[in-house]
Amino acid sequence: MYLELKNLSKSFGEKEVVKNLSLSLGKGELLCLLGSSGCGKTTTLKMIGGFLKPDAGEIRVDGQNITCMEPEERPVSTVFQSYALFPHLTVLDNVTYGLKFQKIKKKEAKEMGMKYLEKVGLTEYAHSKIHEISGGQQQRVALVRSLITKPKVLLLDEPLSNLDAKLRIKMRQEIKQIQREFDITMVFVTHDQEEAMVLGDSIAIMDQGNLIQIGKPEEVYTHPANDFARNFLGVSNCFRDDAGNEIHCRPEDLFFAVEGNIHGEIIREEFLGFYRQYYIRVTDGSQVLLRAERDIVRQKGEKVILGMK
Ligand SMILES: Nc1ncnc2c1ncn2[C@@H]1O[C@H](COP(=O)(O)OP(=O)(O)O)[C@@H](O)[C@H]1O
Ligand SMILES: [Mg+2]
Secondary structure, eight states, X not given: OOEEEEEEEEEETTEEEEEEEEEEEOXXXXXXXXXXXXXXXXXXXXXXXTSSOOSEEEEEETTEEOTTSOGGGSSEEEEOTTOOOOTTSBHHHHHHGGGGGGTOOHHHHHHHHHHHHHHTTOGGGTTSBGGGSOHHHHHHHHHHHHHTTOOSEEEEESTTTXXXXXXXXXXXXXXXXXXXXXXXXXXXXXXOHHHHHHHOSEEEXXXXXXXXXXXXXXXXXXXXXXXXXXXXXXXXEEEEOTTOOEEEEOGGGEEEESSOSOEEEEEEEEEOSSEEEEEEEETTSOEEEEEEETTOOOOTTOEEEEEEO
């Protein structure tokens, strides 16, 4: 495995915020570290980047133990949430900044910088100042500034959270494209489940410093390790059928049937454009969510029977 975290732990005072975390990632893969605010994502990333020292455990990149290395010695680069670009420098100077420390000549650095800017469609902005370009463009500058130093692993901490919803979706695709083009191994931190599903070759779900599950998005979605994972990645129903058996299922796995042993009554209907969702009170008193195609119409108060795919 290209990136390996082995039994990483970190406490702040009494509070253990990363607990015995182990995970690994293959070369050229994108891992999304997903979890709610405060679960230890940034702390984990900072330990990989070298900005925080783990209390215990080991970090390996490409077989090399980097646990005790300084941040600048590591074959790892971090794109921070704020981008941390230099506002008084041009786009090109921002991009080539990291090359100064690699003893690369100015002329060569400029050529490299232009080549990288071309790859992300920013050639014409090379001599613009940072404040003269848009948020999405700044995001790309931050990315190529990290990529130009040819790190083995690129770390991104909620890089899209400062962008508006539309741009966030567009940048998702761009980041994925850039990741493939540069064949770079990435750890992408997010609290957005949709972002994690779209971007990740794999997803690692964290809760209160623990790794709950790691796997391909589809695996994690269809075979969640526990209720936390099931509820975190998408919506989940938990109820008992008429016979008292406990059922866990997703809203899209339920349908209106002619017979069966899940009886209920429609309490609310919502039209969401390309689908409808129904809130249904079932026999055990729970409220269950069902998602159906838009042409499947039921009325509030209607008695229904539910089937499960
Ligand atoms: N330098 C610090 N000192 C004390 N507590 C911290 C420090 N950094 C983070 N924490 C705490 O550790 C927990 C995890 O934080 P963090 O890794 O930033 O979470 P996330 O990025 O998932 O939102 C939080 O409860 C946070 O308050
Ligand atoms: Mg964070």
